[in-house]
Amino acid sequence: MKISLSWLREHLRTDQSAAEIARILTDAGLEVGTIESVGVAIPKVVAAQILESVQHPNADRLSVCKVDDGSGSPRQIVCGAKNYKVGDKVPLAQPGAVMPGDFKIKVGKLRGVESEGMMCSSKELGLGEGEDGLLILPQETVTGTPLSELFPAEEVFEIEITPNRPDWLGHRGVACEAAAFGAGELIEQSIPLPVPKLDPSVARISAPEAASFYSIRKITGVKVGPSPEWLRKRLESVGLRSINNVVDVTNFVMFETAQPLHAFDAAKITGNLAVEFAAEGEEFTALDGTTHTLSTHDAVISDARGVQALAGIMGGMTSGVSETTTTVLIESAVFDPSAIRRSSRAHGISSDSSYRFERGTDAETAILASTRAASLIVEVAGGEAESEQVVAGVVPTPVIIPLRGERVRSLLGIDLDDGTIAMLLAKLGLKKQEAGFEIPGFRAADLRREVDLIEEVARLHGIGNIVSRLTCIPSHSSDADRAFDFARGLRRRLSGMGFHEARNGTLTSNRDQDIYSMGGVAVINPMGEEHSTLRGSLIPGLLDSCSRNLRLGAETVSLFEIGDVYQLEQPEEQTRLGLILTGYAAPESWKNGERRTLDLFDLKGMISRLGTCTDKIEFRTTAHAHLVLYLDILIGGETSGILGVLSPAAAREITIGGHQGQILVAEIAISSLQKISGGGFSKHPKILGELPKFPAVRRDLALLLDEVTPYSAVEAAALATNEELLTGITPFDIFSDPSGIKIPLGKKSLAIALTFQHNDRTLTTEEVNLALGRIMTQLREKAGAEIRS
Template sequence: MKISLSWLRDYLRTDKPASEIARILTDAGLEVGAIESNGVAIPKVVAAQILESVQHPNADRLSVCKVDDGSGTPRQIVCGAKNYKIGDKVPLAQPGAVMPGDFKIKVGKLRGVESEGMMCSSKELGLGEGADGLLILSPDTTIGTPLSELFPAEEVFEIEITPNRPDWLGHLGVAREAAAFNCGELIASSPALPSTKKDASVAAIAAPEAASFYSIRRIDGVKVGPSPEWLRKRLESVGLRSINNIVDVTNFVMFETAQPLHAFDATKIEGALTVRFTNEGEAFTALDGKKHKLSSNDPVIADARGAQAVAGITGGTASGVSETTTSVLLESAVFTPTVIRRSSRALGISTDSSYRFERGVDAQGALAASARAAALIVEIAGGTPASELIVAGSLPALRTVPLRGDRVRSLLGITIDDAAIAALLAKLGIKQVVGGFEIPSWRNDLTREVDLIEEVARLYGINSIVATCSGIPAPSSEADKAYDFARGLRRRLSGSGFHEARSGTLTGSRDQASYATGGIVTVRNPMGEEHSTLRASLIPGLLEAVSRNLRHGVEAIRLFEIGKVYRQEQPEESTRLGLVITGRTALENWRGEPERSVDLFDLKGVIARLGNPLDPITFRPATHASLPLALEILMGGKPAGILGVLSPAATREVMVGGNQGQIVVAELDLAAIQASSGTGFSKDPKSFGAIPKFPAVRRDLALLLDAATPYSLIEQTALGAKEELLSSITPFDIFSDPEGVKVLLGKKSLAVALTFQLADRTLTTEEVNEAVARIVTRLRETAGAEIRG
């Protein structure tokens, strides 16, 4: 909403500059976003005539001028411009002038020659870019005239008006507020109100849901023509286009009082103007020339022939004011906000009028606005208004809202007595009466006690409130525990070289199907196919990040993301941990250690470490549509996620540009990891067992196995037989020979380290030997293992 400062000053007597008024309005809740300024508002800049100009003795590019600024004594000015000739009139900033950018003009020497001011370009005056060089004024300009008279400053505020304050949608309302906040004095004017009469043959309300009040004033003998200069300037200053004097007056009064008005050509109206809902499908041509098909939800102003206006939204071409109009019917009404909003939206027509009716107009103000517009029409277009205003419906009585001083004090946390509260509210025209406070008609937003408390808070000023910072601490919640767990996990992963990713949850459906099971949640009104579903897996987002980073030439990628995924089944939303690795295992360095690309086991190891040592994570082979090599991740024996290697085809799709290697991905349910993790301490401290005091004995075995025999069989066979002395088994070398020389074809060599240890004594060589022998026997029988060398 544009508020012109000079227009505002018609209703507000103030000597404050624009910046101060803007600050006061902002503190009151009218956020002034920008102050546009056209024209010159700088004192001590005047029109001056160049009398002579000579070359500067010490500078090629400068000249020394004598100018007449009307003060009687010519001034000497050093100037760099070249676009003038002797006798030209130009703007002169005299010493003391403060130019835009807080640049003060002083008497001073330029390259050794005294200069008593500055001749200005249009840019230097803030009049826009303009031509290069000095602004050459018209030859008939009187020397000495302040530039602020030649280019009157037109400062315009761009204000964000909150939807609860439609009274601020006119200059008068803003002036009222400014005055209440000590920005100046309100210049009140109350036009003489005409007498009113009900006459259903002129104005009627057939749809009381759509309008509570409707009025028509007939003005005969008007002469439609262009508006006077002052009116055009006012409208242009707030971004409106001048149309003709009648329409301009209705717009002017709307931007003055916030009450929209409409003028019909009286000769084009047959019978009574009636507020009613339309008949379904009724055709209507709006003032902008567009044809609309109305629905039965659209309120119209209809005469005997049909709709002449969509109530509160737009007039129609058939009955609009034109050059031939001599009699007008001036409408001033109170339409129902919700009805106007619904209709405006359905028709796709939003106007200055509908904007105001949607938010609610000052009910009492409809009469004053009508009288004000009639007077202005008579003033600039002539004519004679009817002595009576024909009305339908009624204006509501003023409301009284109760207010308890204690409530004000406790809710705001301030000390203030009841009289001071009443004095503050009085500034807004809110009068203390029996039973509470009487609300002015333009404040539809004040209906409850709390609404008045807000007004007290605004006027008292939050800056005057002494801040306190107390409260009852809340016990930590399940969400706190989940947050802390995720926080710890994030830190562990970043500590082990993973970078945290965050991807959007709205994504394309195509990517989702590959990595998620169950129904995908779709959005009914997406911003395009690429954002049409809620992600069901974190993997596609991570793969997109991999692809992007590979394109940037990154050689080792380790990413994780903790975030929500969505699906149609319960739980509809769950938090997952997604991981992806690809490229080299480590950064290149000067040691020259052999390079290796990551594989499944690099990520398997990371995941295994996420678990609780007392309840280790286990893995089992799984089939997955998009991961030809896949393992199901089990925590506490229950499925908690998937780990796998992308298919070569999918890998190629991610690795545009011929990169090498595998892409390994994993996705786990965060709640499952959290559930198996505990607090780091065991509920049963004894379950950790004693820290072993006696030395361990290591024995290595080299086994020859069928190539297909899984390591897990060896591990289970060794550990599963209740071999009391054996505490762990670790594989440390696996070898097969495609030539069949070192190891027979179809066989593989597996070296394992067996660790033997007892908590209560040192082991003897004999008993370890016996245990190894038993294990070897079992491995031979169960896994077909032979002992090598």
Template sequence: MRIPLSWLAEFVEFAPGTTPEDVHAALVRVGLEEEDIHRVELSGPIVVGEVLDFVEEPQKNGKTIRWCQVRVAPEGETAADGGESVHGIVCGAGNFLVGDKVVVTLPGAVLPGPFPIAARKTYGHVSDGMIASSRELGLGDEHDGILRLVELGLGDAEVGSDAIALLGLDDSAVEINVTPDRGYAFSIRGVAREYAHATGAAFTDPAEAFSRPPAREGGYPVSIQDSAPIRGRAGASVFVARTVRGVDVSKPTPMWMSSRLRLAGIRSISLPVDITNYVMLELGQPIHGYDLGALRGGIVVRRAAPGEHLTTLDGQNRALDPEDLLITDDSGPIGLAGVMGGASTEIGSTTTDVLIEAARFDPVSIARTARRHKLPSEASKRFERGVDPNVASNAADRVAELLVELAGGRVDEETTAIDDAEQPSSISLPDGYVSRIVGFEAERDETIAALREIGCTVDDSEPDLSVVAPSWRPDITERADLAEEVARILGYDRIPAVLPVAPPGRGLTPAQVIRRRVADALAAWGATEVLAYPFVAAEQNALFGAPDGDTPESVRVANPLDATVPFLRTSLLPGLLAVASRNTSRGLTDLTVFEAGTVFRPARGRSYGQRVLPSAVGRPSAEELAKLQDGIPPQPRHVGVVSLGNRLPKRAGEPAVPAGLADVLAAVRVIALATGVRIDVAQGRHHAFHPGRTAVLSVGGALIGYAGELLPAVALDADLPRTVAALELDLDAVIAAAPTTIDASPIAVMPAATQDLSLVVEQRVAAAAVLAAVREGAGDLLEDIRLVDDYRGAGLEEGTKSLTFALRFRSNDHTLTAAEASEAKLAGAALAGSRFGATIRE
């Protein structure tokens, strides 16, 4: 919303020297967002001139110029630029006559651009200034000729007077962003009231400032026949109609009005239309004018019938929906109520009698119609936010008054007034409620004063206040809204900036601590945390969400943003692959990304989403919370990692190290260290991963996830290189196994004994299983065991392999002998032999 300051100053008192920046600052204090400041960037001397004479001079280039003699000051007086009262000026336009009053920019003036004006020689003459067009002055886009003041109704302007003030070019406008709940600020009336709240300046309500002629009932026939109200609310609750006859629509819009409309961002069209727009901006009440001679019978407000059409003012023929609210007469639809009028009753050059409409339409109905027809308008913008039902009559009278004053019309004494608007209901405001909500102590007296200042009616006869919101504030419906208004009027700066202290025992839960620790550890390890979209295609859930190849149960979104990905994810990997693909397409070919987030794993055969929301009054009961939880599919938290490209880039003397299976297994170790949980890694299979390069992850024997390199075909389908390493595990399962405390191991003081053990087993036996058996059999003396070699080749029987382990033994109370270490090693080998047939390789 743009607010010309001269217009605002008519209804609220400005302190001397108030600037647009001051107005913005004041409006911000009461919660309105500043956007911009609009002003015409020009400076004088720019004066009214009179064309005394001109000579047309054809040029060699085919153009004809006029060498003009223009009076720019009263005869015998010095011009504003210090020169003679008559200036010689070269002009290329040919649309003016001798005797015309024009706008002359004298040497020293600066026009928007900036475009400085100076005396200069052109076409064989010294042009001492310039005769300006509308576009050169910043008044509009008209540039076919110069601006003739007689066309603006300013033909009697005094020669030499300041044209900047005459044309309203010395005014400026502040622009604010109006939030959907504060539709009243889409008017000078509403903004003036807010400025008064912010500064304490005296406010005059423009709705009450206009003198209105007495009116009698019996005006133009109007009836409301809404047979299909939305949400039980009629489409129209107020409808006022007034008739003005004998209007001269050819009269120009006065400059003071057109300049204000221009600053407010609305183009001047014709005098009747400009008047309706002017009053809409002034009072916030949209107005529509009909050519009375084009109406056929009385007006009926109703819903559209099947198959009806309407040609709107923009020339479009629109198929109407049965939910559309229409203005109709005996000929059929003549307007989309609250959105746009129809072409058949448009005010034109032959109009003499005008019917004025000021109504209040249901916000939901108007919003749906405007969106259905993709037809936003200044009227619908206000109706869908709610207009003051008590201002319609004032607005209609104001339009009639201006038509009489500016277009020479006369107002019929009879008027039509339908008023079925609901009055605001009383809101109970308990004593002390505002202070509890806003966070500072609001005294009872200042609470009452603040509410009355915004227009509320307050009954303070009881401890609990009874408050009725003003008619222009349909957004105030409950006590929390009143508390917000009190805080806004008393000043947001009174709310203390105090960081709340969490009560003991109410900080992060153990699970939250571990989740943050895992994310921090992976980030410190070198991975980048991302947040991927949770929406996937059914094929992606089948590929990653069901390792056994079965089709997984998935939750389908009722209203997906993209029809190609309508399901909630059962795995994090599709989103991570999409993130990796997006980055590699932009040149980032070496990356490791991870996400810790929820996946959706519905139980087979269950349907979700059918639930009843609890009441908003008070905290939901345990039973209500249980029902809500039952209507939501299980959402375990997983952690996923994707690594591709080079783990280490190529350097001088060092080759690049590509990312692969070892990297995601390193990420598994990082997660294990961060949680204090031993995650067992063994060779396994998954239909999305490369055979032989896939590890299954388990905790306490329970499967929790997979790690490995994706099948090249899967990687290529995602527009990624052939080698992509990936990991996904159930973080909730890891957290459930995490110890509540971690005992730190004492620093060993006794020397360690190290030995190697090579065992020959069948190739089908997993090395991790052999390692676990050796660890278990070796007993407490074994401090560490690592697989250091996996040999398959000459010297071994067909189908076997040799696994070499490095073992470290230590005792806490004495120095181990070689015999003790060997005994423990052989015990481990014996258990591996009994379980897997392992033999010691000689």
């Protein structure tokens, strides 16, 4: 919302600067974003008349003019513009003028001809784009008049108006607030009100849901034409275009009072005007030429022939004021905000009028605005206003809201007495009555409860006068605290393992969602397919991030994300950890020769580390369409995630040529990890027990196995006898020979280290040998192993 400072000064007697008024308004809740200066504030730019223009002797595109700038002696000016004729009046920047962009005007020669200044375009003066060429001033302009008088510099505030304060959508309302907050003194207006008259043959409300008040004021004998200078300038200063004197007055009054008005040409209205709902499918052509098909939800103003206006939003093409209009009907009404909002949205029309009606208007202001408009139309367009105003609906009686001083004091933490509170509220026009405060009509929508008045006291007293207080109320950790802390620790562990934390948007393409999950949750009104679905898995987003980084030249990508995923069944939202890993196991350095690429076992090992001594993470091999090596991740015996290698086909889609190594992905439910976590401590300290005091014995075995025998079968066989002394099995070498020379084809060699230990004594060779013997038997029988050593 643009507020012109000079317009504001018509309502506010103040000697404060623009910056100071802006500060006061901001403190009151009218946030002044920018203070813009319009107009010309450059000295030594005057209106000048072109007396003569001849071709420049040395340049085809230039001419040499003689101009009269009122100084008594004509000046010679070299000019490149073509849009003038001799006798025109134009702005002339005299030597010494400093133009926008710090461009100084001097006497100088242009192609050998002296030029004593510069004739200006509107752009050169900072008056906007305008037309090409010189700014041609009206013929009646007095030669020598400074441009700063013709285009007075004017400051305009851009203010953000909160939706609860429709009264601030006009200069008068802003002036009232500024005065209440000490920016000056409100200039009282006295507007003699017309006599209200009920006359359903002129105006009536047939749809009380759509309007609570409706009024028509007739003005006869008007002469529609251009607006006077002052009116045009006022409208231009707030960004409006001048149309004609009558329409300009309705707009001017709207920007003054915040009450939208509409002017009908009485000659085009047949019978009475009525507020009603449109018939289904009724056609309406708005004054901007667009045609709309209406529904029974649209409030309209109709006459005997049909819809003449979409109520509160836009007038109709046929009944608007034109050059030929002589009798005008000024409509001023209170339309229902919801009804206006509904229609405005349904037809995609937002106007200055609908914007204000959506936020709320009141009957008192509607009457005032209509009266003000009538007198201004008579002033600028002639004619005569009828002494009566035809009204329909009601003007509500003022509301009285009770206010307890004690409540004000306790909620705001202040100690103002009741008298001071009443004095503060009086600044806003709230009158103290027996039962409370009487609310003026223009504030009735916003001030309905005691707390609404307390807010006003807080604003007027000022937040600067509120004494800050710090009280600490302890609270127990919540489940959310525990989840937050667990995730926080997990993030730090993962970054310590070399992962970078990623954050992807939860709204994503529905493409690929079903590959790694049951599919996400679609929204009905997405901003494009790419953001149409709440993700069902973190993996597609991480693959995108991986792909982007590879394209940017990364050779190793290691990312993790902790975020929510969504699915149609319960739990609808779940927090997961996603991991992606590809590239080299170590950064390139002068030290390592051949660099190893990361593979499934790197990621498997990292995930294993997220387990604890007593709750190990287990894996179960299974099959998956898009992952060539695929494992279920089991935590506490429950399937809690997946780990796999992207199929070569899927990997090719996201990598660029030359990328080394597999693309590994995993996804794990955070809650499962949190369940086994003891916050760094073991959840089962008893099981862990004391540290062993006696040395361990290691025995290595080299086994010859069928190539297809999995390691898990070997481990299971070794554990089959539940050897009490066996505390660990570690595979440390695996080997097969495609030539069949060192070991037979179809076989592989596996070396394992077995660790034996007892908590209370040193082991004897004999008991270790006995245990080893039993294990070897199992390995032979259960895993088909041939023991090589």
